[in-house]
Amino acid sequence: MGMPKVIKKGSFNHKDLVSMEQLSERDIYLILDTARTFKEISLRRVKKVPALQGKTVINLFFEPSTRTRTSFEVAAKRLSADIINITSTASAVVKGETLMDTAQTLMAMKPDFMIIRHSYSGSAHFLSRIVSASVLNAGDGINEHPTQALLDMYTMREHNKKFEGLRVAIVGDIAHSRVARSNIIGLNKLGAKVLLVGPKTLMPYNVEKMNVTVTHNLKEAVAWADVVMMLRIQLERMTEGLFPSIREYSMLYGLNKDILKHLKKDAIIMHPGPINRNIEISPDVVNDERCVILNQVENGVAVRMAVLFLLGGQQRVNLE
Amino acid sequence: MLLIKGGRIIDPSHNIDRKADILIDRGKIVEIKSSISVKGAEVIDASNLIVSPGFIDMHTHLREPGEEFKETIESGCRAAANGGFVAIACMPNTKPPNDNPSTTRFIMEKARAANGVKVFPIGAITVEQKGEKLCEYFSMKQEGMVAISEDGKSVMNSGLMRRAMEYAATHNIPVISHCEDHNLSGKGVMNEGVYSTRYGMRPIPPQAEEIMVFRDIALSELTGCQLHLAHISTASSLFHIRRAKRKNLKVTAETAPHYLYLSDDMLYTYDTMYKVNPPLRSRADVMALRKAIKDGTIDCIASDHAPHSPAEKEVEFDIASFGIAGLETSVGLILNLVNEGVISVKRAILLMSVNPARVLGLPSVGIASGNDASITILDLKKEWTIDPLKFQSKGRNTPFAGFRVKGKAVATIVSGRVLYSEL
Numbered sequence: 160m161g162m163p164k165v166i167k168k169g170s171f172n173h174k175d176l177v178s179m180e181q182l183s184e185r186d187i188y189l190i191l192d193t194a195r196t197f198k199e200i201s202l203r204r205v206k207k208v209p210a211l212q213g214k215t216v217i218n219l220f221f222e223p224s225t226r227t228r229t230s231f232e233v234a235a236k237r238l239s240a241d242i243i244n245i246t247s248t249a250s251a252v253v254k255g256e257t258l259m260d261t262a263q264t265l266m267a268m269k270p271d272f273m274i275i276r277h278s279y280s281g282s283a284h285f286l287s288r289i290v291s292a293s294v295l296n297a298g299d300g301i302n303e304h305p306t307q308a309l310l311d312m313y314t315m316r317e318h319n320k321k322f323e324g325l326r327v328a329i330v331g332d333i334a335h336s337r338v339a340r341s342n343i344i345g346l347n348k349l350g351a352k353v354l355l356v357g358p359k360t361l362m363p364y365n366v367e368k369m370n371v372t373v374t375h376n377l378k379e380a381v382a383w384a385d386v387v388m389m390l391r392i393q394l395e396r397m398t399e400g401l402f403p404s405i406r407e408y409s410m411l412y413g414l415n416k417d418i419l420k421h422l423k424k425d426a427i428i429m430h431p432g433p434i435n436r437n438i439e440i441s442p443d444v445v446n447d448e449r450c451v452i453l454n455q456v457e458n459g460v461a462v463r464m465a466v467l468f469l470l471g472g473q474q475r476v477n478l479e
Numbered sequence: 480m481l482l483i484k485g486g487r488i489i490d491p492s493h494n495i496d497r498k499a500d501i502l503i504d505r506g507k508i509v510e511i512k513s514s515i516s517v518k519g520a521e522v523i524d525a526s527n528l529i530v531s532p533g534f535i536d537m538h539t540h541l542r543e544p545g546e547e548f549k550e551t552i553e554s555g556c557r558a559a560a561n562g563g564f565v566a567i568a569c570m571p572n573t574k575p576p577n578d579n580p581s582t583t584r585f586i587m588e589k590a591r592a593a594n595g596v597k598v599f600p601i602g603a604i605t606v607e608q609k610g611e612k613l614c615e616y617f618s619m620k621q622e623g624m625v626a627i628s629e630d631g632k633s634v635m636n637s638g639l640m641r642r643a644m645e646y647a648a649t650h651n652i653p654v655i656s657h658c659e660d661h662n663l664s665g666k667g668v669m670n671e672g673v674y675s676t677r678y679g680m681r682p683i684p685p686q687a688e689e690i691m692v693f694r695d696i697a698l699s700e701l702t703g704c705q706l707h708l709a710h711i712s713t714a715s716s717l718f719h720i721r722r723a724k725r726k727n728l729k730v731t732a733e734t735a736p737h738y739l740y741l742s743d744d745m746l747y748t749y750d751t752m753y754k755v756n757p758p759l760r761s762r763a764d765v766m767a768l769r770k771a772i773k774d775g776t777i778d779c780i781a782s783d784h785a786p787h788s789p790a791e792k793e794v795e796f797d798i799a800s801f802g803i804a805g806l807e808t809s810v811g812l813i814l815n816l817v818n819e820g821v822i823s824v825k826r827a828i829l830l831m832s833v834n835p836a837r838v839l840g841l842p843s844v845g846i847a848s849g850n851d852a853s854i855t856i857l858d859l860k861k862e863w864t865i866d867p868l869k870f871q872s873k874g875r876n877t878p879f880a881g882f883r884v885k886g887k888a889v890a891t892i893v894s895g896r897v898l899y900s901e902l
Contacts, residue, residue: 259793279797280679281749300797302679340679363676364684 171469175287175294178303179344187345190465191313197468198461200237210468211240216272217265220297221247224276226432226456227297227307231274234463240272258282259289266290271471275299293470301335307431308341310462312349314455315386318427322349328380330356330412331390331439332401334363338431339390343369356380357412360401377412382421388429389414389439405438415441427451480504480517481895486525486856490532491825492833492845501530503852506894511848523890523902525856531828532845533565533853534810534888537835538630538655538709538733538781540802541567541598543589544582545574550786550873552586555806556593558784558872560898562807563888565853566597567784568839571608572631578603578614583622595893597853599625599839601655604643610634613643617650625839628655630709633691635661637698644704653705653838658691658716659757668797670743670758678746680796683758685713692716696723699730707838708732710783712757714767717776724776731838733779736812737803738768739821741878751792751799752878755785772830773822779838780830782809786874804874808865812879814857814886824859856890856902863887 171189173181182190200208216235220228228244235242245265256264258277265273273292275283280300287294298304315325327346333339333355343353353371355362362373374380381387392408402408414428422428428450434440444450481503488511489496500515501508536559542550550558552569559567569586571577577586583600590598602624606612608631616627627647633656634640647654664687669675671682692708696719699706708720711734723730737755742762746753753759771777785802792799813831817824832855836844844850865882867875891899 257790257794277795279795280681281796284749285795300679301681337679364671364682365673366676368673369677 173470176305176466176470177283177287177294177296179305179308179341179348180303182305182345182348184348187309187312187348190309190462190469191316193465193469194313194458194461197464198458200464201457201460206237207239208237209239211235211238211471214240214271214471215269216240216242216274216467217270218242218244218274219265220245220276222276222278222298224297226459227276230456230459231295231297231463234460234467237460238464238467240467258285262286262290266292272467295466295470298337300337301340302337303341304337305341306459306463306466307338308345309466310455310459311342311388311429311431312345313458313462314429314451315427317454317458318451320385322346322351325351325386326354326384327351327386327388328354328356328384329388329390330377330380330414332361332392332396333357333366333390334361335393335396336390342388343371354380354383358402361396377414378418378421381414381418385423385426386429387414387422387426391431391433391435392439409438413439413441414444416443419444419447422449429455432456480520481523481852481892481897482515482517482520483523483525483530483854483856484515486528486530488530488846489825489828490846491829492532493847495846496825501846501854503895506852508846508848508850508852511846523856523897523900525902527860528889529824529857529859530846531855531857532832533891533893534563534831534855535566535568535835535839535841536564536782536784536806536809537568537779537839538735539567539569539784539806540572540786541569542573542786544585548873549788552589552598553593554871554873555784556590556596556598558806558870559596560594560891560893561871563810563855563857563891564596564806565855565891565893566599566841567806568599568601568625570601570628570630571603576603576608577601578606578608580615580618580622583619583624587623595896595898597893599623599841601625601630602627604629604634604654605639608632610636610639613646616647616652620650620652625841626653626655626707628657628709630655630657633657633659633661637694640695641698641702644698644702644706648702648704653707653840655707655709656691656695657709658688658695660687660690663687663690668754668758669746670760672743672761674743674746678749680746685715685760685764688713688757689715689719693719696720696728696730699723700726700728703729705729706731710735710738710757710781711768711777712738712760712764714764717767717771721776731778731834732776733781734768734772734777735781735783736805736809737878739765739772739816740812741765749796750878751794751796752803752876754796754799754801755803756801769816769821773826778830778834780809780813781835782806784872786872787876788873792876802876803878804867804870804872804876806872807870808877808879810888811863811865811884811886814859815884817859818885824857852892852895854892855888856892857886858889859886861885861887861889
């Protein structure tokens with residue numbers, strides 16, 4: 160496949176990346192193709208290109224995060240951007256400053272990108288309306304986490320999965336998962352079939368209307384799937400009365416050796432991390448050769464480089 | 480003396496629909512005749528306009544005492560006159576709440592010092608709206624309170640609600656119910672449906688309202704208390720209201736203009752102007768409510784005027800305050816429905832003037848000789864654009880900014896005094 164060595168200005172016509180909803184099928188493929196070009200950079204001895212030299216990126220994290228924040232940071236640095244990390248404990252938010260004020264204060268320092276992780280849905284959309292910098296949504300509440308979906312899709316594609324008709328089972332707390340929501344929207348756009356697995360308490364209302372099917376039986380789903388995506392279960396959901404105990408949750412929706420027997424040989428197992436070992440996924444499953452969790456992390460850097468590059472796409476850059 | 484000339488008088492409470500002049504003297508209507516001329520009287524030319532008994536907004540939040548930066552009794556009264564209302568009933572959820580006679584008296588005194596719009600305070604059902612102890616309804620009524628409500632929330636304890644209704648019925652005080660089961664609504668911020676799933680927001684199921692509508696109707700039947708259901712937003716609630724009316728229970732219901740125009744699919748921008756409680760429901764609910772204002776299932780339309788400062792709205796959706804500032808948009812939006820053929824102008828006057836007065840038990844309203852001269856003049860043909868910057872209210876929080884509507888209140892007359900006029 161011919162990779163574009165030179166990406167032209169205007170081929171990706173977005174100021175921000177706040178949702179999968181906003182992307183067309185063509186946009187998604189452009190990001191995935193661009194990421195493939197960028198992945199190679201991380202394998203070089205000198206892991207840096209000057210694509211975003213002189214650009215300033217602010218990582219604005221209002222929720223604890225290690226992998227997403229680090230992944231964005233590495234991605235920005237490999238593109239030679241200057242990146243500043245702000246986390247909720249370090250920022251003025253604890254002093255009662257509003258997001259509006261924080262955003263305007265930071266904008267006065269002329270950043271080119273703002274990457275936001277926030278516990279309220281729609282926060283990235285809100286930020287994108289009030290700042291002129293490109294806003295990247297690194298997870299907003301229970302709504303979306305578009306770069307996670309993109310890196311998941313990249314990983315599926317890398318494992319020779321064709322999206323048309325691809326069978327993806329997503330297992331766990333769908334109702335509160337931005338990872339699930341972004342994947343459902345994105346995979347739908349590329350023609351994949353999505354099956355959701357979990358108890359009714361963890362399914363959003365009428366989720367079938369998002370063009371997915373729902374089952375409560377993990378074994379059936381595993382036997383059907385080309386991709387099994389496990390979600391992290393937040394332990395606070397138990398105190399909210401959404402399931403009775405960890406023991407019963409893991410009995411019904413945990414991926415273990417026994418269930419794995421039903422999984423196709425060429426299927427893959429994914430998890431956005433961090434994993435709850437022995438709850439949604441058992442240690443022997445993590446070690447199974449079909450488990451691609453670390454590939455996901457690796458691809459996260461390439462996909463985020465691609466997104467930063469495409470959003471910043473003022474210059475023509477020769478990647479060679 | 481004030482002479483309103485050439486208008487079409489419509490007053491369903493006195494079965495009037497005819498062209499006539501109205502002469503007002505010392506705050507009272509003194510004469511209604513096809514042609515009156517009086518030397519020296521101030522004349523309002525109402526030709527091609529509709530002269531209606533004064534519009535009453537029976538569900539307003541004035542924020543005073545406690546949150547005067549959002550609204551004061553004075554600014555709220557200016558907004559009311561500007562929006563065509565001669566009277567407003569204000570909800571008790573201020574800081575502190577109107578849960579005792581001296582707070583009621585404070586509101587009445589502040590209102591007397593304002594522009595003249597009549598203010599009817601609504602008292603809390605329980606002390607500090609905590610749902611534990613009844614307020615002194617009788618003493619509050621003596622100070623001018625016209626109804627009780629826990630607006631902003633429901634009294635979750637059904638046993639206590641029963642006692643409140645029994646005690647209120649003893650003193651002929653209507654109970655206005657905000658219907659929301661808080662265990663079901665939880666941390667929700669929008670209607671539960673396909674769109675809450677798609678937009679990834681915490682949902683409030685329509686059943687949170689429906690269950691309390693059903694409960695309070697059942698308690699009204701048990702206690703014989705007059706019950707008015709505030710801001711009804713769902714089709715399923717209408718089912719229970721129709722049933723109550725068939726059984727001739729003392730039950731009336733209200734909705735707000737935004738539930739007749741806006742639906743949950745519009746929240747895709749996460750614009751906090753659309754955040755309101757009860758939340759905007761589905762398009763099917765909007766259509767059901769439009770039918771219900773026509774067929775009489777819904778008796779009243781009230782603004783649920785909930786002014787907020789920018790600081791409460793220019794934030795993330797989850798932490799933004801619920802509410803829409805509606806005093807200056809309601810009449811226009813409802814007259815626009817008249818122009819769209821959804822309801823007749825007579826029905827609009829019932830919904831916004833005659834019925835609210837009946838529910839609250841207000842004295843001598845209506846266009847008749849000897850009555851208090853509180854009148855709203857309507858121009859059904861006037862087209863205008865809603866512009867929050869022109870509001871008299873301190874609250875500019877409206878999802879209707881930029882909306883083109885046809886129909887407007889062009890003069891507001893309270894007890895013979897012209898408080899607002901563009902004539």
